[in-house]
Amino acid sequence: MTPPSVARERILSRLRAAPQIVMTAPAVLTSPAEQSPETMLEQFRRGIEAFHAEVIDARERTWPIVLAEICATKRIATLMLPPVGMVNLQPWLDGPRLSRFDRPIETLKTELFDATNASLTIADGAIADTGTLIQSDPQRMPRTLSLVPPIHICLLDVRHLYPSLQSAVAATRWAEAMPSNLIFITGPSKTADIQQTMAYGAHGPRELVVLLTEDL
Amino acid sequence: MNRPANPPMPINFHANVRRVVANPVLRASFRGAMDFLTAKRATQFPDANAFETLRAQGEQIRQYALSRLPDLLEQLETNLTRNGIQVHWAQTPDEACRLIIDIASRAGGGLVVKGKSMVSEEIELNHALEAAGISALESDMGEYIVQLAGEKPSHIIMPAIHKTKEEIARLFADKVPGVEYTNSVDELIQIGRRVLRDKFRDTRVGLSGVNVAVAETGTLCLVENEGNGRMCTTVPDVHIAITGIEKVVEKLEHVPPLMTLLTRSATGQAITTYFNWISSPRRDGEMDGPKEVHLVLLDNGRSTAYADERLRATLQCIRCGACMNHCPVYARVGGHAYGTTYPGPIGKIVSPHMLGLEATRDLVTASSLCGACGEVCPVKIPIPDLLLQLRQQSQGHSKAPQLPGAGSGHKTLQSIAYRLFAGLYSRPALYRIFGLLATRLRAFSPNQQGAWTRSRVPLRPAGHSLHERMKSRNGAKVK
Ligand code: SF4
Numbered sequence: 001m002t003p004p005s006v007a008r009e010r011i012l013s014r015l016r017a018a019p020q021i022v023m024t025a026p027a028v029l030t031s032p033a034e035q036s037p038e039t040m041l042e043q044f045r046r047g048i049e050a051f052h053a054e055v056i057d058a059r060e061r062t063w064p065i066v067l068a069e070i071c072a073t074k075r076i077a078t079l080m081l082p083p084v085g086m087v088n089l090q091p092w093l094d095g096p097r098l099s100r101f102d103r104p105i106e107t108l109k110t111e112l113f114d115a116t117n118a119s120l121t122i123a124d125g126a127i128a129d130t131g132t133l134i135q136s137d138p139q140r141m142p143r144t145l146s147l148v149p150p151i152h153i154c155l156l157d158v159r160h161l162y163p164s165l166q167s168a169v170a171a172t173r174w175a176e177a178m179p180s181n182l183i184f185i186t187g188p189s190k191t192a193d194i195q196q197t198m199a200y201g202a203h204g205p206r207e208l209v210v211l212l213t214e215d216l
Numbered sequence: 217m218n219r220p221a222n223p224p225m226p227i228n229f230h231a232n233v234r235r236v237v238a239n240p241v242l243r244a245s246f247r248g249a250m251d252f253l254t255a256k257r258a259t260q261f262p263d264a265n266a267f268e269t270l271r272a273q274g275e276q277i278r279q280y281a282l283s284r285l286p287d288l289l290e291q292l293e294t295n296l297t298r299n300g301i302q303v304h305w306a307q308t309p310d311e312a313c314r315l316i317i318d319i320a321s322r323a324g325g326g327l328v329v330k331g332k333s334m335v336s337e338e339i340e341l342n343h344a345l346e347a348a349g350i351s352a353l354e355s356d357m358g359e360y361i362v363q364l365a366g367e368k369p370s371h372i373i374m375p376a377i378h379k380t381k382e383e384i385a386r387l388f389a390d391k392v393p394g395v396e397y398t399n400s401v402d403e404l405i406q407i408g409r410r411v412l413r414d415k416f417r418d419t420r421v422g423l424s425g426v427n428v429a430v431a432e433t434g435t436l437c438l439v440e441n442e443g444n445g446r447m448c449t450t451v452p453d454v455h456i457a458i459t460g461i462e463k464v465v466e467k468l469e470h471v472p473p474l475m476t477l478l479t480r481s482a483t484g485q486a487i488t489t490y491f492n493w494i495s496s497p498r499r500d501g502e503m504d505g506p507k508e509v510h511l512v513l514l515d516n517g518r519s520t521a522y523a524d525e526r527l528r529a530t531l532q533c534i535r536c537g538a539c540m541n542h543c544p545v546y547a548r549v550g551g552h553a554y555g556t557t558y559p560g561p562i563g564k565i566v567s568p569h570m571l572g573l574e575a576t577r578d579l580v581t582a583s584s585l586c587g588a589c590g591e592v593c594p595v596k597i598p599i600p601d602l603l604l605q606l607r608q609q610s611q612g613h614s615k616a617p618q619l620p621g622a623g624s625g626h627k628t629l630q631s632i633a634y635r636l637f638a639g640l641y642s643r644p645a646l647y648r649i650f651g652l653l654a655t656r657l658r659a660f661s662p663n664q665q666g667a668w669t670r671s672r673v674p675l676r677p678a679g680h681s682l683h684e685r686m687k688s689r690n691g692a693k694v695k
Pocket residue numbers: 481532533534535536537538539540561562589592593594595596597
């Protein structure tokens with residue numbers, strides 16, 4: 001076997017020896033025109049519901065109360081919260097046992113994988129045209145919190161909507177400082193790998209609940 | 217998992233095809249899956265003009281990236297390295313396997329849990345890992361099923377479409393300890409979920425493919441629906457990604473149009489459940505994420521295709537599978553008959569530079585050139601034109617830079633037949649004599665006509681040629 005550095009040189013020199021084709025850079029792609037917040041919210045809602053998520057509008061109410069109702073109807077016994085932040089939920093939630101993702105995953109795996117019914121996260125925004133939640137800060141929202149527990153409840157501040165993924169890429173300027181992991185979530189985990197029949201809860205959450213709010 | 221005794225090879229294409237075409241269950245599985253996928257895709261592109269605009273953009277982004285490929289690869293490497301992701305280069309499947317085995321052994325992984333990666337199939341990674349004493353476990357549901365059955369994927373997006381749910385139910389009951397027969401799809405998926413969840417939790421090394429890599433930011437983008445990709449890339453200590461050298465684009469803003477073309481063309485969804493953009497291992501202050509991330513860049517013939525300006529277009533591919541979903545040949549013979557990692561139209565145009573033209577000589581001819589693949593391709597790869605070019609190379613008639621095995625498809629008898637044909641059709645007198653003889657002696661045409669009569673009635677010339685019939689008809693009119 002050739003040493004890896006040789007492989008690199010050989011591949012690059014083969015590519016450089018090939019005929020050069022000079023092309024202009026693709027034109028910067030246009031985003032859809034500005035839309036009103038209500039239109040975008042409506043679009044977002046329709047989009048993510050089509051992907052089997054449940055959307056609950058808690059804007060007129062206190063969201064921890066709505067959360068408590070969800071925990072009761074879904075019989076959630078254990079709910080895991082992000083490492084820090086978020087109001088103290090204990091007074092509102094007398095049902096589920098609350099825990100926090102406040103240690104490295106190495107010491108938390110058993111609890112996360114085997115003893116947590118649901119997780120609560122906050123989205124950093126959402127994309128209207130596809131109905132997609134954005135999680136862009138793994139320090140505030142650990143990557144696995146939105147993935148491992150069977151039910152994922154996600155808070156979304158409706159003021160943070162982008163018309164499309166393209167416009168989100170432009171507006172957030174991610175390209176200048178990429179988060180270690182950017183995650184876009186559109187619905188609960190699913191698969192159609194057995195005879196094209198859709199089944200939910202393949203490896204990630206079986207259920208995704210989006211709580212719309214304006215006070216986070 | 218043991219290697220099948222007679223792995224289907226591209227050189228056995230004709231025999232493989234006969235086996236599938238004679239199997240009604242298999243044919244129904246493929247037909248059903250193709251109808252499902254083509255119908256779902258159609259709902260995503262209701263407006264032909266909008267589709268044309270979008271795919272022109274996709275084509276341009278991919279062609280531009282290829283035009284700067286060596287520069288972008290270096291930029292990608294610089295930025296990934298700056299982000300803490302280690303980059304490795306492999307010219308051959310062998311080199312790629314060795315690199316991965318080394319990384320996995322160093323991490324102390326006796327098991328590698330895998331997200332979906334066609335490049336890992338291309339390098340036959342699972343066999344190489346087993347040979348080195350490391351187990352590989354597929355975690356995409358379709359791949360898991362195929363691995364359990366000791367088979368290979370029959371489709372690049374839906375690996376287990378050749379199986380009915382009853383077959384999968386029996387497979388699970390036989391192979392998964394403690395499982396009773398059930399043909400409820402929900403229950404079957406939950407069985408897979410249970411088995412694999414323990415592995416995600418406890419395994420030290422995860423492996424994945426890459427859908428597109430971004431040079432300006434040093435980012436690896438993955439699309440998926442199940443969440444197994446996120447598990448493999450997030451929970452284990454070490455994440456190894458593997459991809460072909462062609463999968464790079466210059467800017468982050470080039471990703472959205474390509475990804476929307478990919479998911480809509482592949483499974484008819486505006487987006488997949490998860491888009492996962494990885495730019496670095498776990499950073500200080502983060503509670504999870506892998507401690508090491510590696511990227512293996514594989515050549516395996518791609519730089520040979522790159523050297524030929526026309527074949528370079530094969531590297532535009534975003535592996536959506538639409539060309540196979542719309543291919544009348546694939547829909548009938550299925551993915552295994554090709555005997556290559558990538559089946560269908562895309563397989564016919566990329567396998568020659570990976571395996572040489574000799575091994576794949578029957579694949580380039582297995583097309584009616586109906587053009588469906590070229591029409592649906594979201595990055596406008598002119599697949600039918602490339603098939604013609606590869607046929608010429610296979611016959612040794614091309615002046616383009618040669619792929620290994622050029623000229624190997626040449627058959628003396630066939631070329632004599634074509635020369636006779638050309639001779640007859642360019643000499644009117646000879647043609648008339650031939651026509652007269654063929655029609656008058658039609659009773660003597662043979663009943664056995666080789667491959668033709670294996671599944672068709674023998675060809676017999678008509679009693680009168682078209683010329684004769686037109687002449688007598690016109691004569692009747694004049695009167
Ligand atoms: S050749 Fe085109 S249609 Fe086929 S898989 Fe590649 S991108 Fe998709």
